[in-house]
Each structure stands twice: as C-alpha cells, then as structure tokens.
Amino acid sequence: MALFEARSIHKRFGARVVLENVNLSFEAGQVSGIMGPNGAGKTTCFHVLTGRYAPDRGEILLEGQSIGGLPPQRIARLGVARSFQVMNLFDDSTVLENILLALPDFRARRHKALTAAFADAALIDEAREVLDQVGLTGREWEPSVSLSYGDRRALEIGVALAARPRILFLDEPTSGLGTEATLNLARLIARLRQRYTIVVIEHDMRFLFRIADRIAVIHWGQVIAEGTPAALSTNKWVQRSALGELV
Amino acid sequence: MIQLAPHLFNGLTLGLLFALIALGFTLIVGVMEVLNLAHGSLFALGAYIALSMIDPAWAQETALGGWWLGLPITARYGVALAFAPLAVGLAGMLLERCLRPTYDKAPLYGLLLTFGAALVIEELIRLGWGTGEQHLPVPDGINGAFFFGGLIFSKYKIFAAVFALAAIAAVWVFLERTPYGAIIKAGAHDSEMVRALGYDLARLRMFVFGLGAALAGIAGIVMVPIWGLRPHVGIDVVIPAFLIIVLGGVGSFWGAVVASILVGLAVGITGAYASAWSLMSMYLLLIAVVGFRARGLFGRKSALER
Amino acid sequence: MLTLSDISPRSTAWVTPQMLVLALVMLSAPLWLGPVGLYQYLGIEIAIWMVYALGFNLLFGYTGLHSFGHGAYLGVGGYAFGLFQHHVGTSLVGGLAAAILASALAGMIVAAAVSHRRGIYFALLTIAFGQVFWFSAIKLHWLTGGEDGLLNIPRPALDLGVVQVTLSDNLSFYYFTVAVLGLCVVALWRIVNSPFGRILQAIRQNEMRASFIGYEVWRFKFAAFVLSAMFAGLAGGLFAMAQESAYPDVMSLHQSGLIVMMVLVGGGLVSFWGPVLGVVLYFVARDVLGALTETWLLWYGLMFVAMVMFRPEGLAGVLHRLRRRPPSAAQTRPVTSGGA
Numbered sequence: 001m002a003l004f005e006a007r008s009i010h011k012r013f014g015a016r017v018v019l020e021n022v023n024l025s026f027e028a029g030q031v032s033g034i035m036g037p038n039g040a041g042k043t044t045c046f047h048v049l050t051g052r053y054a055p056d057r058g059e060i061l062l063e064g065q066s067i068g069g070l071p072p073q074r075i076a077r078l079g080v081a082r083s084f085q086v087m088n089l090f091d092d093s094t095v096l097e098n099i100l101l102a103l104p105d106f107r108a109r110r111h112k113a114l115t116a117a118f119a120d121a122a123l124i125d126e127a128r129e130v131l132d133q134v135g136l137t138g139r140e141w142e143p144s145v146s147l148s149y150g151d152r153r154a155l156e157i158g159v160a161l162a163a164r165p166r167i168l169f170l171d172e173p174t175s176g177l178g179t180e181a182t183l184n185l186a187r188l189i190a191r192l193r194q195r196y197t198i199v200v201i202e203h204d205m206r207f208l209f210r211i212a213d214r215i216a217v218i219h220w221g222q223v224i225a226e227g228t229p230a231a232l233s234t235n236k237w238v239q240r241s242a243l244g245e246l247v
Numbered sequence: 248m249i250q251l252a253p254h255l256f257n258g259l260t261l262g263l264l265f266a267l268i269a270l271g272f273t274l275i276v277g278v279m280e281v282l283n284l285a286h287g288s289l290f291a292l293g294a295y296i297a298l299s300m301i302d303p304a305w306a307q308e309t310a311l312g313g314w315w316l317g318l319p320i321t322a323r324y325g326v327a328l329a330f331a332p333l334a335v336g337l338a339g340m341l342l343e344r345c346l347r348p349t350y351d352k353a354p355l356y357g358l359l360l361t362f363g364a365a366l367v368i369e370e371l372i373r374l375g376w377g378t379g380e381q382h383l384p385v386p387d388g389i390n391g392a393f394f395f396g397g398l399i400f401s402k403y404k405i406f407a408a409v410f411a412l413a414a415i416a417a418v419w420v421f422l423e424r425t426p427y428g429a430i431i432k433a434g435a436h437d438s439e440m441v442r443a444l445g446y447d448l449a450r451l452r453m454f455v456f457g458l459g460a461a462l463a464g465i466a467g468i469v470m471v472p473i474w475g476l477r478p479h480v481g482i483d484v485v486i487p488a489f490l491i492i493v494l495g496g497v498g499s500f501w502g503a504v505v506a507s508i509l510v511g512l513a514v515g516i517t518g519a520y521a522s523a524w525s526l527m528s529m530y531l532l533l534i535a536v537v538g539f540r541a542r543g544l545f546g547r548k549s550a551l552e553r
Numbered sequence: 554m555l556t557l558s559d560i561s562p563r564s565t566a567w568v569t570p571q572m573l574v575l576a577l578v579m580l581s582a583p584l585w586l587g588p589v590g591l592y593q594y595l596g597i598e599i600a601i602w603m604v605y606a607l608g609f610n611l612l613f614g615y616t617g618l619h620s621f622g623h624g625a626y627l628g629v630g631g632y633a634f635g636l637f638q639h640h641v642g643t644s645l646v647g648g649l650a651a652a653i654l655a656s657a658l659a660g661m662i663v664a665a666a667v668s669h670r671r672g673i674y675f676a677l678l679t680i681a682f683g684q685v686f687w688f689s690a691i692k693l694h695w696l697t698g699g700e701d702g703l704l705n706i707p708r709p710a711l712d713l714g715v716v717q718v719t720l721s722d723n724l725s726f727y728y729f730t731v732a733v734l735g736l737c738v739v740a741l742w743r744i745v746n747s748p749f750g751r752i753l754q755a756i757r758q759n760e761m762r763a764s765f766i767g768y769e770v771w772r773f774k775f776a777a778f779v780l781s782a783m784f785a786g787l788a789g790g791l792f793a794m795a796q797e798s799a800y801p802d803v804m805s806l807h808q809s810g811l812i813v814m815m816v817l818v819g820g821g822l823v824s825f826w827g828p829v830l831g832v833v834l835y836f837v838a839r840d841v842l843g844a845l846t847e848t849w850l851l852w853y854g855l856m857f858v859a860m861v862m863f864r865p866e867g868l869a870g871v872l873h874r875l876r877r878r879p880p881s882a883a884q885t886r887p888v889t890s891g892g893a
Contacts, residue, residue, distance in 0.1 A: 050765075051765075071764070072764045072765050073764045073765070073767050073768055073769050073770070076764075076765055076766055076767035077767045081766075082765060084762075088759055088761065088762045088765075089759070089762070090754075090755050090758040090759050090762065091758055091759070092754070092757075092758050093754070093755070093758065097751065100751075101751065101752065101755050101763075101766060102766040102767075104767070106748060107766075107767050107768065109748040110748055110749060110752055110768065110773075111748075111749065112747055112748050112749060113743070113744045113747045113748075113749040113750065114740075114743050114744070114747060115743075115747055115748070116565035116566075116743075116746055116747065117746055117747055117748045117750070117751045118565055118746075119565040159762070159766065162766075163766060163767065282673050282677070345858060345862060348862045348863065349861065349862065352865075354672060354673060355619055355672075356861055356865060358619070358673065358676060359813070359817060359861045359865075360858060360861045360862065362621070362810055362813070363814065363854055363857040363858040363861060364858060365810075366807070366810060366814075366850075366854040366857075367851060367854040367855055367858060369807075370848070370850050370851040370854055371851060374847065374848055374851060479807070482684075482806055483684075485677075485680070486677065486680060486681055486684065489677050523692060524688075524692075526688075527684075527685060527688050530681040530682075530684050530685050530688075531681075531685065533677070533678070533681045534666060534678060534681050534682065534685070537670070537674055537677070537678055538666030538667060538670070538678050
C-alpha cells in the first residue's frame with residue numbers, strides 16, 4: 001500500500017473542470033514529483049491533496065485512511081505538511097517562533113494560557129534542530145522578515161518540517177531562487193529524503209528530474225504520464241505538452 | 248392586507264432612499280476597496296448644511312440674510328438641495344486625501360480612519376449646530392397628508408420616493424451614458440483593470456469619494472424630515488448600506504438598488520408588526536446573512552474579505 | 554513597522570518592571586491626584602478602563618480581530634452586577650461573578666456568529682451586535698430601566714473572612730479596583746506570553762498558515778473573543794459599583810468606538826502597555842483639555858485620525874522607537890527577568 005494515494009479525483013470550479021480522474025500514489029521514502037505547465041491543474045491538484053480544497057469526487061488516502069474533505073488542520077495533524085509557493089510565514093515573529101508554532105509538542109500545549117511559551121528548553125532545542133536541518137543554525141532570534149529570500153524559503157520549508165510529517169508536500173520550492181540557491185535546495189531535499197517522504201510540485205523540469213524518483217505529469221487536468229525521470233524523458237506525451245527542453 | 252399597504256409604501260420609500268445611500272457606498276467600496284464608516288456622518292452633514300442654507304443662523308442680522316429669508320421656502324429648499332450635497336462632496340474629497348496613507352496598508356487602517364472621521368464629523372456637527380433635535384423646513388407643497396383609497400399617505404414621503412427615483416436615474420445615466428461614468432463603473436468592478444488602462448487613479452478615487460459623499464448628503468437632506476435631525480442620525484446608515492452591498496454585490500448598480508428595496512421593504516413590514524424594532528431588523532438581517540458561517544449570498548470572496 | 558510579536562519580549566516572568574512602575578503610580582495616586590488638580594473618582598475610572606482596554610486588546614491587538622461593538626460586554630457586565638444585587642443578594646463576589654458570567658455568555662453568542670469571519674465582515678458584524686445589545690438595553694425597560702438606567706446599585710463590602718472592608722468611600726474603592734487591575738495585568742501578561750497567546754498572535758499574522766500547521770483557528774478566535782468579553786464584563790461590574798448605577802450609553806457605537814481609539818492611540822497594536830497609555834491619555838484629554846474647551850473630543854478625534862494616518866503604532870510605538878538602539882540579534886532574545 002502506498003503511503004499516500006489520490007484516486008479518481010475530480011474538481012471543478014463553476015463550469016470549469018480543473019481536474020479530471022486524477023490518480024496519484026506516493027511511496028514512502030521516495031521523492032515524488034508533480035510536473036506540468038501553468039494552468040494545467042497541478043496547483044489545484046496540490047491544493048486538493050493538502051486539504052485546501054475538497055475534491056468533488058474521489059478519495060484521498062493516507063496509509064489507507066481517508067482524508068479527503070477534511071479541514072486543513074485535521075489533515076495537518078494526521079501528518080500531512082506542506083510549504084507554500086507564495087511565502088506564508090509569521091512575519092511579525094522571529095525565525096525560531098515560526099518553527100516553534102509548528103512543533104507538535106508545542107501544539108499539544110495550545111490550551112495552556114498560564115505557562116510561559118518560551119520557558120521549555122526542550123522545545124526550543126527541538127526547534128533549533130529543525131533550523132539546523134534547513135540551514136538556519138544560529139539565526140533563531142532574527143525577525144523572519146529580515147531574512148534573505150533564499151533563507152525565507154528555507155524557513156518556509158522548515159515550518160512544514162517542524163511537524164515531523166509522514167509526508168511533506170513542497171509547492172514550487174525553487175520559485176524565485178537563483179542557481180546557487182536552487183542547488184542548495186536540491187542538496188537540502190537530498191538530505192531530507194533520508195527521513196521524510198517528499199512530494200514536490202514544480203515546473204522547473206531540470207530540478208525535478210534531478211531530485212525525484214518518480215514524476216507524474218499533469219496537463220489539461222489529467223495525469224498524462226507517470227514514471228521515472230529516465231522513462232519520462234522519452235515519453236512523447238511529455239514532449240508534446242510543450243515542456244520545453246528535456247534533461 | 249389593506250393595513251399592510253402604508254407599511255409597504257413606507258418600506259418602498261425607505262428602500263429607494265437606502266438606494267441613494269447604498270449607491271454612493273458601493274461605488275466607494277468597489278473603486279477604492281474602502282468601507283466608508285463615515286458615510287452616516289456625511290449623510291447627517293448634508294442635512295445640517297442644508298438647514299444652514301435654508302435658515303442661516305446669522306441671516307437675521309444682515310441685509311443679504313434678510314433678503315434670503317424673504318424668499319419662498321421652495322426656492323431656498325431647492326438651492327439647499329442642489330448645493331449642500333456639493334459641500335458634502337468636498338468634505339468627501341478631503342476625507343479621501345486623509346485616507347491616502349492607508350492605501351498600502353491593511354484594510355484595518357482605512358476602517359479606523361473612516362471611523363475616526365465619523366466621530367470628528369459628528370463632533371463638528373454637535374459643535375456647529377448643537378446637540379438637540381432640529382427641524383429641517385420643507386416647502387409647504389410637499390408637507391402634510393394626502394388621501395388615497397381610504398388611507399392617509401404622507402405627501403413628503405411621496406416626494407422623497409419620487410426624488411430618490413429621479414436621483415437614482417440620474418446616477419444610472421451618469422454611469423451608463425457618460426465616458427467618466429463608464430470608467431467609474433469599470434473601476435467599481437475591477438480597480439486593477441482601470442489602473443492598468445492608464446487612468447489617473449488618484450483623481451478617480453477623489454471624484455468617486457466625492458460623488459459617494461454627495462449622494463449620502465442628498466439622502467440625508469431628503470430623509471431627515473422622516474428620521475429626525477439629530478447629530479447622530481447617521482448611525483443607522485452604515486449597517487444597512489453594508490447589508491445591501493453584501494446582498495447585492497460590491498460595485499453593482501442594480502444589485503444595490505434591488506437589495507435596497509428589499510431591505511427597505513423588510514424594515515417597512517417589520518414596522519407593521521413591531522414598530523419599535525423595525526430598524527433593528529436590519530441589524531438582525533445582517534447578522535443572519537453574514538454571521539454564522541454564511542458566505543453572503545454569492546459565495547465569492549470579495550475585496551471585503553482580504 | 555513595529556509589531557506586537559516582536560516588541561514584547563518573550564518573557565517568562567510573572568511580573569515585569571513595567572508592572573511595578575504601574576503599581577507604584579497607581580498606588581500612590583491618592584497622594585498626588587489632588588495636588589495636580591484631579592480627583593479620586595478619576596483614578597477609579599482610569600483603573601476600570603485599564604481593565605477594559607487591556608482585555609479588549611487581547612482581541613484587537615493580539616488576535617487581530619477588530620471588534621467595534623465591545624461596549625456591549627461592558628454594559629452587560631454592569632447590568633448583571635446590578636441585577637444580582639437587586640434580585641439575588643448583596644454580594645461583591647457574587648455580583649462580579651455574575652458580571653463575568655453574563656458577559657461571557659453574551660460574548661459566546663456573538664463569538665459563535667463571528668468567529669468564522671475576519672476583517673471587515675467581522676468588524677461590521679460586531680457593530681451590528683453592539684447596536685442590537687444597545688437597543689435592547691434601551692427598550693427592555695422592565696429589565697434594565699431603559700434610558701433612565703438601573704439605579705441604586707450598592708457597593709457591597711469586601712468580605713476577607715477576618716475583616717470586612719467597606720468600599721463605599723472612593724478611596725477604598727479605588728484601592729480595590731487597583732487590586733483587581735493588578736490581578737488582570739498579571740493574568741493578561743501571562744496569557745499573551747503563553748502558548749495560547751502566541752497562537753493567537755500567529756492567527757493574527759497568518760490565519761491560513763496557522764490552520765495548515767494544525768490549529769483549529771475558529772476555536773482560538775472564539776476563546777479570545779469570550780475572554781476579552783469577560784474582562785469587559787468585569788470592568789462593567791466595577792463600573793456599576795463605581796457609579797452605583799448602570800446605563801445603556803456604554804454600549805453605544807460612539808462609546809465602543811472610543812475604546813478602539815484609546816487602544817490604538819496608546820499603541821495597543823504594538824505593545825502590551827499601549828492600552829494603559831491610551832486610557833490615561835483619553836481621560837487626561839477629557840478632564841484636562843475638557844476643562845479648557847468644549848471641543849476636546851473633536852481634537853481627540855482629529856489626533857486619532859492623524860495617528861491612523863501617520864503613527865498607527867501609537868504612543869507606545871513612538872516611545873519605543875525613541876528608546877531603541879538599532880536592532881540586533883541580542884535585542885530580541887527571550888529575557889527571563891522581564892524587559893522592554
């Protein structure tokens with residue numbers, strides 16, 4: 001059984017069918033990719049998989065458990081974490097607090113109104129570990145707004161990681177990054193894949209071909225191809241969907 | 248059902264007058280994405296300025312004033328009806344200038360600013376005209392009662408309804424048949440597009456705010472003989488205006504008109520059964536429509552939900 | 554721009570130096586209020602309004618939910634206190650408990666309607682509810698006394714077991730309200746620095762992300778609203794004791810707007826102490842400026858408008874900016890002994 005599956009997903013907005021009979025599955029321990037040109041439905045697909053929209057039809061399963069239609073906070077607690085393409089941080093807060101808020105152990109204390117949030121050294125260490133993982137060691141007390149774009153991107157991923165998710169969805173993580181930062185990101189994902197199952201949605205094909213074990217290609221609201229990067233590079237549908245040059 | 252007729256008539260009149268208020272309000276929200284909490288104060292200001300035009304306090308002492316007071320009330324009322332809204336329009340433009348620093352910030356600041364402006368305008372009214380109840384003189388021809396079908400109708404309310412209808416028609420002509428009106432109408436639907444087309448957004452905003460304020464002012468002049476002339480008479484204006492744009496859609500002319508009439512009728516009918524609570528019905532209607540998870544009647548996220 | 558989440562230190566202390574300063578000022582007030590030309594009752598009003606404003610800011614500044622109809626809960630608290638004295642029994646604790654419970658209930662009803670909303674819809678709904686409460690207070694004459702008010706509300710004595718402290722004179726009542734204020738300050742400081750309080754601030758900053766990291770956002774908004782209403786109700790009960798009566802006017806849109814103005818002007822959007830500064834500024838304007846001119850409220854309103862335009866961080870923000878050295882990493886570390 002795959003860790004995460006989407007079966008026969010249909011989604012429409014008004015009269016427009018955006019996703020039609022989309023089937024996806026992601027195996028534990030792998031890096032999976034979702035690729036496609038803009039407007040193809042991959043963003044909507046992502047939103048459906050991570051709980052922002054409910055599918056009109058179809059099932060979403062996390063280790064066999066149905067999570068389709070559940071509100072985002074329920075899905076998050078079940079271990080599905082996501083980062084956002086347009087950065088979605090807590091901009092009035094420090095780097096550390098962004099991570100702290102996302103830690104499940106912190107969340108477990110959410111009812112506590114008379115204890116000090118920053119008194120627990122163990123929690124702060126946990127948050128520091130996450131910062132180490134994304135390369136933001138020592139930056140804990142900086143305001144998140146003052147970070148460079150690349151560092152904010154790292155923090156963005158860090159917030160998703162903090163939940164120790166069973167599956168981590170990354171929404172166009174290379175967005176706005178230069179070559180060097182993109183390389184760093186690829187290295188980061190290579191490090192993370194040892195502990196996490198990752199799904200990356202991208203339209204930077206080179207990046208995806210480098211890091212992913214399997215890639216699904218979405219075009220016209222459907223999965224038109226699926227397979228390893230090697231297999232896809234010879235797939236005529238992939239070539240035809242005008243994805244530009246191949247790796 | 249016969250007993251309902253006067254209330255339906257009242258409701259219809261109220262609805263038409265609400266339409267005047269709501270039209271100004273919706274244009275401001277549509278073009279500028281600002282919820283003008285000072286709309287009610289501008290409404291009141293219009294009435295008070297008209298009062299001063301018709302019956303200036305200083306008039307007794309000067310020759311000019313004496314001549315003015317000697318003119319028939321109809322003439323003075325007409326002048327006030329034409330010019331007081333212009334003064335309110337200017338006040339609106341001034342308010343728009345004050346709003347400029349808040350445009351690039353969160354919507355809260357615009358809301359706070361217009362809220363503060365409402366207080367300032369109300370205080371100015373209190374200081375300028377006193378806190379007591381006053382009376383706006385109206386021409387004798389539209390004063391008094393009118394008998395029809397065995398029922399008594401107020402002549403003034405008929406005038407108010409007809410006037411409101413004419414004003415609404417004038418706004419329609421402006422929006423539909425003039426080039427500048429077309430820009431405003433487009434802007435009310437999509438201010439981004441207007442900017443992209445290269446129109447001077449700053450002047451557009453100032454004009455729209457002025458127009459919206461002037462419409463509120465006219466509504467004030469026409470409504471205070473019914474609602475009474477007190478400094479806080481405008482308090483019950485913003486909530487129905489908001490309710491109307493939630494129901495009718497932001498920036499929509501017909502949406503505002505139709506929703507206004509519906510809201511007016513709702514108030515009128517409530518008046519038939521529980522007159523003291525009739526204004527409260529608007530508040531309760533808003534709570535029912537907007538509160539408790541409702542997504543308005545259209546489900547679309549509007550600029551209001553940023 | 555400065556914000557609440559970064560200007561306040563991640564304090565783990567129960568009591569901070571600022572609290573001690575406030576305590577000093579408030580406890581010594583009876584000594585210097587007279588000589589500066591003010592009077593004891595003003596101290597009572599200020600202390601009560603500080604409770605109201607600090608509780609209000611939990612919702613307004615910290616959670617980012619802009620309630621323009623909060624006077625309703627102050628009013629409900631006042632009426633509940635009075636009605637308890639009239640119909641149940643003369644009791645200080647009973648009356649204040651009734652005030653808190655009644656305002657909590659009123660808050661729950663409104664919160665149920667508004668907690669799924671934010672922004673402008675939220676604000677306008679709170680205005681609508683505020684008007685309904687105000688109008689009801691005026692019309693339900695048999696319950697509230699209508700516009701004439703609920704009169705003859707006693708000031709029950711404080712029963713400390715071994716001794717009964719009478720509160721009928723303004724001096725002892727003043728110290729009582731300051732004691733209540735002290736407890737509220739300590740409690741609220743703890744709340745905003747607790748996990749619950751930090752989550753409220755996260756919700757203010759990014760509601761969507763907060764839900765995507767696993768928080769049931771509407772429940773937190775609901776809780777913040779009810780808590781804030783309870784503080785308002787407590788203040789209302791104290792106010793009913795202070796004036797020995799309760800009137801609908803505190804529930805009016807005008808008065809609900811004043812608390813918003815006080816909190817913003819003082820700097821509630823960026824500082825825990827903003828509301829305190831704002832309350833002092835308002836009452837000074839009312840009494841000192843008001844003694845000089847009838848137009849004091851106009852000037853206050855104009856100042857408010859100017860601050861929204863140019864200095865929305867309020868007085869506390871301006872003061873902080875004047876005092877602050879350039880920002881460095883050391884500046885924002887959590888302090889275990891309280892701090893700026």
